[in-house]
Amino acid sequence: MFKLYFFLFVACLNSCINGYDGSLMGGINAMTTYQNYFNIGKTGSNTGLVFSVYTIGNIVGSFFCGPFTDWWGRRWGMFIGGAIIIAGTCVQAPATSRAMFMGGRFILGFGVATCATAGPSYVAEMAHPAWRGTLTGLYNSFWFVGGIPATWTLYGTQQIDSDLSWRLPVWFQAIASGLVLCGCLFCPETPRWLVSNDRHEEAIRVMAKYHGEGDRNSPIVLLTYREMIEEIATEGSDKRWWDYSDLVKTRPAWWRLSCVIGMAFFSQWSGNGAVSYFMPVLLDQIGVSDERSQLLYNAILNVISFVMATIGARFVDRLGRRNVLLIGTSLFVLWWTIITTLTALYGEETNKNQYGSRSTIAFIYIFGITYSFAYTPLQALYPVECLSYETRAKGMGLYNLFVNIAAFFNTYAIPTVWDKIKWKFYFVYIAWDVFEVVFIYFFFVETKGRTLEEINEIFDAPYPKQKSVQKHIVVITDRGILDKGLEENY
Numbered sequence: 001m002f003k004l005y006f007f008l009f010v011a012c013l014n015s016c017i018n019g020y021d022g023s024l025m026g027g028i029n030a031m032t033t034y035q036n037y038f039n040i041g042k043t044g045s046n047t048g049l050v051f052s053v054y055t056i057g058n059i060v061g062s063f064f065c066g067p068f069t070d071w072w073g074r075r076w077g078m079f080i081g082g083a084i085i086i087a088g089t090c091v092q093a094p095a096t097s098r099a100m101f102m103g104g105r106f107i108l109g110f111g112v113a114t115c116a117t118a119g120p121s122y123v124a125e126m127a128h129p130a131w132r133g134t135l136t137g138l139y140n141s142f143w144f145v146g147g148i149p150a151t152w153t154l155y156g157t158q159q160i161d162s163d164l165s166w167r168l169p170v171w172f173q174a175i176a177s178g179l180v181l182c183g184c185l186f187c188p189e190t191p192r193w194l195v196s197n198d199r200h201e202e203a204i205r206v207m208a209k210y211h212g213e214g215d216r217n218s219p220i221v222l223l224t225y226r227e228m229i230e231e232i233a234t235e236g237s238d239k240r241w242w243d244y245s246d247l248v249k250t251r252p253a254w255w256r257l258s259c260v261i262g263m264a265f266f267s268q269w270s271g272n273g274a275v276s277y278f279m280p281v282l283l284d285q286i287g288v289s290d291e292r293s294q295l296l297y298n299a300i301l302n303v304i305s306f307v308m309a310t311i312g313a314r315f316v317d318r319l320g321r322r323n324v325l326l327i328g329t330s331l332f333v334l335w336w337t338i339i340t341t342l343t344a345l346y347g348e349e350t351n352k353n354q355y356g357s358r359s360t361i362a363f364i365y366i367f368g369i370t371y372s373f374a375y376t377p378l379q380a381l382y383p384v385e386c387l388s389y390e391t392r393a394k395g396m397g398l399y400n401l402f403v404n405i406a407a408f409f410n411t412y413a414i415p416t417v418w419d420k421i422k423w424k425f426y427f428v429y430i431a432w433d434v435f436e437v438v439f440i441y442f443f444f445v446e447t448k449g450r451t452l453e454e455i456n457e458i459f460d461a462p463y464p465k466q467k468s469v470q471k472h473i474v475v476i477t478d479r480g481i482l483d484k485g486l487e488e489n490y
Helices: 002-028 032-038 045-071 074-092 098-124 129-141 142-157 164-171 174-186 191-196 198-210 219-231 251-269 270-278 280-283 291-319 321-346 354-374 379-386 388-444 453-461 466-467
Strands: 472-476 482-486
Touching: 002 074, 002 129, 002 142, 002 164, 002 174, 032 164, 032 270, 045 164, 045 174, 045 388, 074 098, 074 164, 074 174, 098 129, 098 142, 098 191, 098 379, 098 388, 129 142, 129 219, 129 251, 129 291, 129 379, 142 164, 142 453, 164 482, 174 453, 191 198, 191 219, 191 321, 191 388, 198 219, 251 270, 251 388, 251 453, 270 388, 291 321, 291 354, 321 354, 321 379, 321 472, 379 388, 379 453, 453 466
Parallel strands: none
Antiparallel strands: 472 482
């Protein structure tokens, strides 16, 4: 199990890469040395373009990450992504022009797309079934394992009165990808990928060693292998790099896709984009304009968010995916209403009420904490669970595409629109979060308590959401083989 946790840790480092960049650019954007070097401001179309070119690279990479991960396997997908990210860092860090800096960010985004597909797929398929929810939830919590060093590095290098203040943190971006590059060479391939490529003996050995304590006849190994044989096709669409039809050709496929695309947009448009990328701008709006104070607030929020995301990952199996998302999103509506009200009252430059400003900061933190608990663990876990094996890599690539389409809006539209309407933009978040609550209630399914193959039963039902909330029982028969059924049958 300790070996297995090491392999999963290597896969989770893929999430660090994305977290590092998100916090890195938010902090660099507040540095005067960076602004002066590239002749750029905190907001405006030029700033939006520098942020969004990373997203554009990610969007382009989304069309390649599925085939990479299906052809060569999950671990080699991580290797390819890590290598591309290191190449991008070597272009971005020594950049002498805005065009060169943006070119490096494009390459970074391309590589991150592959890591964001291979990493969570590896964790979900390799984790012990009893701990899949918690461990895959922790995958996205590692966003903050990258984000925290980024914010505190920026807080320290901000005192350097030269270009090194922003170049050094950019160079550090290669650390996590370098660890992935080396570590994934020691990782075994996932049993599901091995079965799909007709390498059954290898798959059984991996499951017996890491899930069955060395026993090939362990009930969990027998059940999981039997379900893989029944559900995974050796000639599925994952063998045809151009074939995305399984994602849309049936009614269950469309329901899966609605959950995946819904999670992609909801995880980016709930208001977290403004907090993640433009924390300094939000603080400016309520009178906290000191550069060092802004970086400190940003760094503290990342630490708190990591703690809450880790706690949230532990609770996804206890509370259920739907319940966490419904409660969390409902609270977003409340928090943004309060933030909007406080900003309207205390957001003017003439405001001298420190208690009002501090209250606004407190509720921005509360929003970030709620988001970290409810959404951060599920951003990788939920879409992976909703996709069948044959569509998992391509589906995660598509999920990544829609995440970045949504993120493009955050990184380009927000700074552009902010110049015109300021805090009134918060009303958009309130309305959108209300829509999210309604959509989640009627369309999102519950996936806790089932193996990845058993989740297929949910989407084959006439009304998947209703089917998913029925109790599911697993028992051992007198023949030693696991069987399953609905609660009312027992």
